[in-house]
Amino acid sequence: xxxxxxxxxxxxxxxxxxxxxxxxxxxxxxxxxxxxxxxxxxxxxxxxxxxxxxxxxxxxxxxxxxxxxxxxxxxxxxxxxxxxxxxxxxxxxxxxxxxxxxxxxxxxxxxxxxxxxxxxxxxxxxxxxxxxxxxxxxxxxxxxxxxxxxxxxxxxxxxxxxxxxxxxxxxxxxxxxxxxxxxxxxxxxxxxxxxxxxxxxxxxxxxxxxxxxxxxxxxxxxxxxxxxxxxxxxxxxxxxxxxxxxxxxxxxxxxxxxxxxxxxxxxxxxxxxxxxxxxxxxxxxxxxxxxxxxxxxxxxxxxxxxxxxxxxxxxxxxxxxxxxxxxxxxxxxxxxxxxxxxxxxxxxxxxxxxxxxxxxxxxxxxxxxxxxxxxxxxxxxxxxxxxxxxxxxxxxxxxxxxxxxxxxxxxxxxxxxxxxxxxxxxxxxxxxxxxxxxxxxxxxxxxxxxxxxxxxxxxxxxxxxxxxxxxxxxxxxxxxxxxxxxxxxxxxxxxxxxxxxxxxxxxxx
Ligand SMILES: Nc1ncnc2c1ncn2[C@@H]1O[C@H](COP(=O)(O)OP(=O)(O)O)[C@@H](O)[C@H]1O
Ligand SMILES: [Mg+2]
Numbered sequence: 001x002x003x004x005x006x007x008x009x010x011x012x013x014x015x016x017x018x019x020x021x022x023x024x025x026x027x028x029x030x031x032x033x034x035x036x037x038x039x040x041x042x043x044x045x046x047x048x049x050x051x052x053x054x055x056x057x058x059x060x061x062x063x064x065x066x067x068x069x070x071x072x073x074x075x076x077x078x079x080x081x082x083x084x085x086x087x088x089x090x091x092x093x094x095x096x097x098x099x100x101x102x103x104x105x106x107x108x109x110x111x112x113x114x115x116x117x118x119x120x121x122x123x124x125x126x127x128x129x130x131x132x133x134x135x136x137x138x139x140x141x142x143x144x145x146x147x148x149x150x151x152x153x154x155x156x157x158x159x160x161x162x163x164x165x166x167x168x169x170x171x172x173x174x175x176x177x178x179x180x181x182x183x184x185x186x187x188x189x190x191x192x193x194x195x196x197x198x199x200x201x202x203x204x205x206x207x208x209x210x211x212x213x214x215x216x217x218x219x220x221x222x223x224x225x226x227x228x229x230x231x232x233x234x235x236x237x238x239x240x241x242x243x244x245x246x247x248x249x250x251x252x253x254x255x256x257x258x259x260x261x262x263x264x265x266x267x268x269x270x271x272x273x274x275x276x277x278x279x280x281x282x283x284x285x286x287x288x289x290x291x292x293x294x295x296x297x298x299x300x301x302x303x304x305x306x307x308x309x310x311x312x313x314x315x316x317x318x319x320x321x322x323x324x325x326x327x328x329x330x331x332x333x334x335x336x337x338x339x340x341x342x343x344x345x346x347x348x349x350x351x352x353x354x355x356x357x358x359x360x361x362x363x364x365x366x367x368x369x370x371x372x373x374x375x376x377x378x379x380x381x382x383x384x385x386x387x388x389x390x391x392x393x394x395x396x397x398x399x400x401x402x403x404x405x406x407x408x409x410x411x412x413x414x415x416x417x418x419x420x421x422x423x424x425x426x427x428x429x430x431x432x433x434x435x436x437x438x439x440x441x442x443x444x445x446x447x448x449x450x451x452x453x454x455x456x457x458x459x460x461x462x463x464x465x466x467x468x469x470x471x472x473x474x475x476x477x478x479x480x481x482x483x484x485x486x487x488x489x490x491x492x493x494x495x496x497x498x499x500x501x502x503x504x505x506x507x508x509x
Contacts, residue, residue: 002075004042004057011055011077013047018122024161025115025125026058028232031250031264034175035148037065037141038129041073042115043086044122052080052087057123063176064144068108068128085112089124095152106130113152125155143181143190147262150252159253165232172234173248173266180263186213186223189260198267201243218247218265226251227258236268244272282340289337296330320360321396321459327356328392332385344384346376346436350427353388357395368399374429376436379498386467387438387493390476391427393460394440394489398425402444402487435474435494443486453478464491472497 002010004026008019022042033040042058056076061067080087089096089112096112108128115123127148154160178195180188191199191208199208204216214220219235226233226249238244246268252260300323307319331352335344354370361368379387403423428439453461453476461478468476474493481488 007055007057007075008044011046011048012044014044014122018117021117021161022057022115022123024165025155026060027167028161028172028250029058029060029125030063030174032125032127032148032151033060033062034064035144035151036127036129037062037144038127039068041126041128043078043083043124043126045090046077049077054078054080054083054086063174065129068130085110086124086126088112089114090121093121095156111152113155115155116158118158125152139190140192144175144179147181147252150259154253157253157255159230159256162231162250164229166234173246173264175264177264177266180208180213180265182213182223182261182263184227184259187211188213188216195265198245198265201267201269202239202245213263218245218263222247222249222263223261226261230256230258238272242269242273244268285342286337286339289333293330293333293337296326296333300326300330324356324360324392324396325389325463327359328353328388329385331356332381332388335384336381342381343378344381346379346384346387347372347429349384349388350376350391350429353392354395354427356392357399360396361399368403368423368425370395370425370427372427372429375431376429376438377431377498379436383472383493383497386471387491390464390467390491391438391440393464394491395425395427397460397489398440398442398444398487402442402446404445433495435492436498438491438493440489441481441486443481446480446484447478447487451478468493 004023005019008014008022014022022044026042029040029042039062040060041056043054044057046053046055054077056073056078059069059073061069085096085098085100093114093116095114098110098112100108100110102108108130111127113125113127114121115125151160175192176194178198179190179192180195181190183189188208188211196208199216202217204211208216213223217237217239219237222233222235230251230253232251233249234246235249236244236246244267246266248264248266250262250264251258252262303319303323303326307316307323310316310319331349332344334352335349336342350372354372358370402425423442423444426439426441428437428441430437430439453465456462456465464476468474468491472493474491474497476489476491478487478489480486
């Protein structure tokens with residue numbers, strides 16, 4: 001469906017300033033529809049037709065009454081003879097009232113109000129409702145209709161929509177939320193039942209009608225500011241007991257003089273309470289990640305203590321590996337504890353993981369340099385945890401197997417602190433449309449002849465395979481960089497695993 005500016009540009013010769021004026025009107029006209037219990041329709045002259053046809057630029061239904069039109073009218077073009085009252089309002093440049101027979105039994109009561117800007121009629125706003133007699137006139141209805149008339153006069157004078165008015169990012173209050181009519185001295189002339197209830201919750205127990213608006217506690221400077229600036233003003237107050245109310249004040253103007261105002265009030269206590277809950281829930285999750293990290297560190301210390309008491313080298317090494325794997329998971333929780341959501345920039349955790357591996361290398365005879373290239377984008381916390389373990393295993397293998405100690409320990413081969421003979425390991429991150437690729441490349445001795453990951457029985461590669469294929473739905477392969485030299489371990493994780501958070505049932509750790 002075309003927007004108002006699109007329709008106006010296509011059909012009328014209204015320029016951008018005039019179109020902006022109509023857009024301002026349409027952004028607040030729900031208020032006018034509600035006040036008049038009627039459909040509102042906006043017409044402009046269709047300049048493409050020589051016969052003075054009209055184009056229907058906008059339509060809004062009231063939330064306080066029933067609509068006359070089930071169909072969408074926007075964008076229709078009408079010949080002048082089909083909309084005589086609208087044509088008359090354009091020509092006379094003043095409000096025209098009349099009745100129109102629709103079908104055989106329906107009479108539509110129509111008020112056509114010229115929308116003017118700097119003395120020029122740029123559009124006509126039509127209020128269309130069934131005969132007024134159809135509805136018994138309560139005090140509330142009479143009041144709303146009078147207020148609508150005051151806004152209609154402002155439209156005619158070009159005083160509405162306002163210039164430079166304040167807008168809410170969220171839904172602005174509607175008449176049904178609660179309406180106060182205030183006179184030019186700041187006394188409340190009328191309060192809708194919902195407005196009275198809201199004021200009760202704010203502790204205003206005495207009669208609302210006749211009270212001074214400033215005594216309600218609803219932003220005392222709001223009315224003054226709206227009168228002084230002759231434009232809509234918004235305020236939100238929150239009491240110590242957490243009752244929160246948004247108010248939207250529309251000054252009523254008569255040729256530049258404020259004659260009163262309407263204030264729409266909306267009780268947002270529940271909304272704000274939920275906002276606060278969400279924020280604190282966020283903080284709770286971060287706190288939990290922090291505690292998990294601390295607990296993992298405690299477990300690591302316990303394992304280290306136990307390792308020290310062991311005689312067997314093999315058993316001690318096994319515990320050392322477990323400490324390293326726990327360290328990798330702990331890195332992710334530490335990062336999640338600092339992030340606002342359950343996602344991690346994967347590159348952020350690679351550096352700390354490298355440190356985990358470096359720390360586990362006790363021999364100073366292996367000056368392997370580990371570098372990181374590329375970027376992996378953000379991944380869900382759960383994927384980050386799994387990938388952290390995988391990456392650590394692959395790094396550890398490169399450090400353990402690619403560069404047998406003897407080779408690097410040989411001073412003739414370049415020494416322990418020069419880097420010419422030292423091996424290198426590169427972590428390459430590559431985020432593509434179809435997924436994430438993480439490569440660990442080394443220039444070491446290479447994998448044994450005929451080696452296949454699928455058959456590898458070591459614990460490290462078994463963990464890698466289970467995690468990558470089982471948990472992440474991806475692939476892992478280990479191939480030589482070139483014949484008999486270096487190794488590339490490549491992991492691919494499909495995109496669908498990199499977007500949303502997973503269910504807890506898939507928790508691999
Ligand atoms: N980067 C590498 N360079 C050379 N050989 C490797 C490399 N990565 C893995 N391997 C080989 O794969 C084997 C299995 O690795 P893994 O399952 O991690 O067990 P472990 O590290 O305990 O030996 C290693 O023993 C090694 O022979
Ligand atoms: Mg290993």
